[in-house]
Amino acid sequence: MKGCDCADEPLMPVEAALQQMLERLPPPLPSEAVPLDAASGRILAQTLYAPADVPAWDNSAMDGYALRFSDWRPGIGMSLGGRIAAGQVGGRLEGGQAVRIFTGAPLPEGADTVVAQEDCRLEQGQLLIDELSTGSHVRRRGEDSHAGDLLLAAGTLLRPTEIGLLASRGVGALEVFRRLRVALVSTGDELREPGEPLAPGQIHNANRPMLKALLEGWGCVVIDGGTLPDRHDVTRRELAALACEADVLITSGGVSVGEEDHIRNVVKELGGLHLWRLAIQPGKPLAFGEVRGTTWIGLPGNPVASLVTALVVARPWLWRAMGRSQRPPQPVVLPSGFGWPKPRVRAQFLRACLASGPDGSLAVLHGQQGSAQLAALSWAEGLVEIEAGRTFESGAPVRYWPLADLLS
DSSP states (O other), X not given: OTTTTOTTSOOBOHHHHHHHHHTTOOOOOXXXXXXXXXXXXXXXXXXEXXXXXXXXXXXXXXXXXXXXXXXXXXXXXXXXXXXXXXXXXXXXXXXXXXXXXXXXXXXXXXXXXEEEGGXXXXXXXXXXXXXXXXXXXXXXXXXXXXTTOEXXXXXXXXXXXXXXXXXXXXXXXXXXXXXOEEEEEEEOTTEEOTTSOOOTTOEEOOHHHHHHHHHHHTTOEEEEEEEEOSOHHHHHHHHHHHHHHOSEEEEESOOSSSTTOOHHHHHHHHEEEEEEOBSEESXXXXXXXXXXXXXXXEEOSXXXXXHHHIIIIIHHHHHHHTTOOSOOOOOXXXXXXXXXXXXXXXXXXXXXXXXXXXXXXXXXXXXXXXXXXXXXXXXXXEEEEEOTTOOBOTTOEEEEEEHHHHHO
């Protein structure tokens, strides 16, 4: 961005910043083979196709009786010709007969219909069925998938649902992308670790534990770079070293315009600063660049601003860098339970939750929206996005981002 280190430059809209960031994605991560039981939470590196029809044969969807529909007559008994349980194979169905069958068992040759056991009755060894529909309660061969059908595309996050799908198709091992290695660093002389006592002027470091939990939840391997003091020489040395270990550097703090904010200057010395200062609140000081060829994302130091920009800006880039191809979470449009009479020059991402309104859910705001107020962030169920320059009255539609979607 031209003049990106000048505080007088216009702020960059979030969408434009994301586009520039995505144009600077690193090469794809290498892949590695893992067994299926170790693949949960990984990103698939190969496209997988169904090796065979599923089900492999017509089978019963119910406990009941298998028969040929053309043999059935209302109120006329049918003789019983055997029993088939799941895991067994039946023979040929004789004319006029029904076979006792259990869920998952293959239909005997000639059968095309199953009657559930609660929809029929036995009298003197004869099966009586009052009502029946042809083809009922039968799972047809290949109705779930046919051999050669697409199972999962490369770039798919492997959740329990995908693990179950692959297990049902007999996949025992697969190629996944190596996990993204993220070096995480905090900056500030005032920071102390949780559990340590505080001297006057000191605060506990919320950002590094919070961001570490976030990144690990996304499937990254986090390299803990600790907390750097507000010293240019130490910052330069540590960032240069971490750039050799990680795929991505993420820092919190040190990207504003203060005399003790060294991160931005160090990045310019060791690589390059590609963009800085976004039209977003909270989170204006966010920056993006590289350190010795390794991508760097500089998050703001205030905890709420740090998390909001991680969710809104860093997450889409990290997803792509990890090889994840699914459509990212999208906001839902809901009526607002508040008015917005004064326009802002930056897009707002406000801590919100849902409340019941006369016609459904409303998005309502927490009374505290400061960029350092984590209690409000913990209370929130989502973020309300308000475009720059917009005003509206209570009840107007707003974009609501569920935190559960952004955090996953």
